[in-house]
Amino acid sequence: MRRIALACVLVALLGVPAGVPAAAAATTGDAKPGFAIIDLPDDEAPNVAAPLTRLQAGDVQRRVELLPGFRVALTRRPEAQVVLRYDPVSETWTANLKERGSDRYLASAIISDITGVLVATQSLGIGDYPSHLVERSAIDAAVADHEVRDEAKRWGGVKRLRAAGRLEHGAWEIDLLDPTRTRLAGEPVIRVDVDDATGDVTGVWTGIQIPWTMARGDRRAFGGDMNDPGIWWPLFVLFALVAIDFTRLRSLLTVDVLAVLAFGVSHEFFQRGMIYASVPLAMPPLLWLFGRAAWMFLRGMPAQRAPHVPTHRITRVALRRVPTIALIILCVALAGVRIGVTVNGGNVIDVGYAGVAGARLELKGKAPWGNMPADNEHGDTYGPANYLAYVPAVAAIDDVQRDLNGRPLRAAQATSIAADLGCALMLLLIGWRWISRRGGVLLAAGWLACPWTAWALASGVNDALVALPLLIAFALLPTATLRGFFVGVAAMVKIAPLAVLAPLLFAGRRARTKQAVFAMLGAGIAI
Numbered sequence: 001m002r003r004i005a006l007a008c009v010l011v012a013l014l015g016v017p018a019g020v021p022a023a024a025a026a027t028t029g030d031a032k033p034g035f036a037i038i039d040l041p042d043d044e045a046p047n048v049a050a051p052l053t054r055l056q057a058g059d060v061q062r063r064v065e066l067l068p069g070f071r072v073a074l075t076r077r078p079e080a081q082v083v084l085r086y087d088p089v090s091e092t093w094t095a096n097l098k099e100r101g102s103d104r105y106l107a108s109a110i111i112s113d114i115t116g117v118l119v120a121t122q123s124l125g126i127g128d129y130p131s132h133l134v135e136r137s138a139i140d141a142a143v144a145d146h147e148v149r150d151e152a153k154r155w156g157g158v159k160r161l162r163a164a165g166r167l168e169h170g171a172w173e174i175d176l177l178d179p180t181r182t183r184l185a186g187e188p189v190i191r192v193d194v195d196d197a198t199g200d201v202t203g204v205w206t207g208i209q210i211p212w213t214m215a216r217g218d219r220r221a222f223g224g225d226m227n228d229p230g231i232w233w234p235l236f237v238l239f240a241l242v243a244i245d246f247t248r249l250r251s252l253l254t255v256d257v258l259a260v261l262a263f264g265v266s267h268e269f270f271q272r273g274m275i276y277a278s279v280p281l282a283m284p285p286l287l288w289l290f291g292r293a294a295w296m297f298l299r300g301m302p303a304q305r306a307p308h309v310p311t312h313r314i315t316r317v318a319l320r321r322v323p324t325i326a327l328i329i330l331c332v333a334l335a336g337v338r339i340g341v342t343v344n345g346g347n348v349i350d351v352g353y354a355g356v357a358g359a360r361l362e363l364k365g366k367a368p369w370g371n372m373p374a375d376n377e378h379g380d381t382y383g384p385a386n387y388l389a390y391v392p393a394v395a396a397i398d399d400v401q402r403d404l405n406g407r408p409l410r411a412a413q414a415t416s417i418a419a420d421l422g423c424a425l426m427l428l429l430i431g432w433r434w435i436s437r438r439g440g441v442l443l444a445a446g447w448l449a450c451p452w453t454a455w456a457l458a459s460g461v462n463d464a465l466v467a468l469p470l471l472i473a474f475a476l477l478p479t480a481t482l483r484g485f486f487v488g489v490a491a492m493v494k495i496a497p498l499a500v501l502a503p504l505l506f507a508g509r510r511a512r513t514k515q516a517v518f519a520m521l522g523a524g525i526a527i
Helices: 002-013 057-064 068-076 135-143 146-155 229-243 252-271 275-299 324-345 350-363 384-397 400-404 410-434 437-449 451-458 463-475 480-491 496-505 512-526
Strands: 036-040 081-087 092-098 105-112 118-123 162-168 171-177 190-195 201-205
Touching: 057 081, 057 092, 057 105, 068 092, 068 105, 068 118, 135 146, 135 162, 135 171, 135 190, 146 171, 146 190, 146 201, 229 252, 229 324, 229 437, 229 451, 252 275, 252 451, 324 410, 324 437, 324 451, 350 384, 350 410, 384 410, 384 463, 410 437, 410 451, 410 463, 437 451, 451 463, 463 480, 463 496, 480 496
Parallel strands: none
Antiparallel strands: 036 081, 081 092, 092 105, 105 118, 162 171, 171 190, 190 201
């Protein structure tokens, strides 16, 4: 540790030229005694070792070129040159990525020669690189693209459109505007992305895809690694095996399960940025599930357990010959995979960030509404129960520094994980109480195998915070007041549960009006 600390001090004392990262300062002209300086141009195969070193210079170069900062720099400046320096005192390597023909350093890293572990790294942000293209050149590249010209025909051709460009994060955004439009005159009709380093057109966007970047298609924007085909599609298979009764395929249960799985088609189009196909494809399963919910409401739901519950509809499914203990092991394994993917490969979108930001304000004695940070100013759209749910995790493990570095918010992930596991446990208890022990395990397995609950978990959203109190309300069907209370709690997270107030508040075949009155009283207490 002392050697590593000494290496950091030595690098800091070397001094940094203007506009250079703090850790990068090594040139052949400022050599100091005891340093072996190795200059490695791109066109030479590095295989030179400094005296008495454990690592070869070529190994060090290959390692640093895999670092994110070096990869970005080499993408923006392919002609950049790696300069290696070995310090025998601290037994560390310093790797600096130098821009050819200048004293500018783009990235820097320190690697221990003893362990090969990365000690420190620093690099320029994408916005710090001077542009290769001027605005006029970027516009010319955009309007020369065939797809852009085809889209522009709807507006009379590219010659009738005005163009304006701006450089952001190493890419040009070229907006083509129609000067004849009176409505939405300042909004572009076509937006074109042009890579500043190569001049290539990387995207052409129209309609809703211009302001809403999520509609352009990004497989990792929601859920991160949960979208990996090796994880995503096996969940569909597992969910079908758990939920479908293959001895009674001609049943409404089969259609219900297929409707849930049918969202996968719409989802795949959404991931590919084909939003105009994705939205219509989501309508049929939505309408079916809405119709089924309305039918169950009109038909009524028993609020008391029947003397002889027909358990065969749940227990006689595709996994009926699998021992219950094996299903329990499956549930534990699925929970472990979901949590592991969420923590190590998931992300937290603005919904989870809003919950954490609101909890931080709650801990400071401030109301979330009207006090949200500037980078999530509309995060105050949720109810008080949402922000209160994040308070325990924020108080225990919140790390503002991780937030500033753009890493996933652990407090948001912890809250989502707790709510997700709570939903699985509530389904276990509901099945145990109303059906059988095996039925409860199958319900929990259905939740844990469902790709949509896994996707929401890996995205760090608050959907499970709505589902959890609704499941508690379902478990408390015989007690109208408590049932209504937890429906009210769900409504204090998001307003959407108000749409399901009627089915849960009016549950039962007898005395439905009386039960509804007590349930509404409970909901009013919660709200």
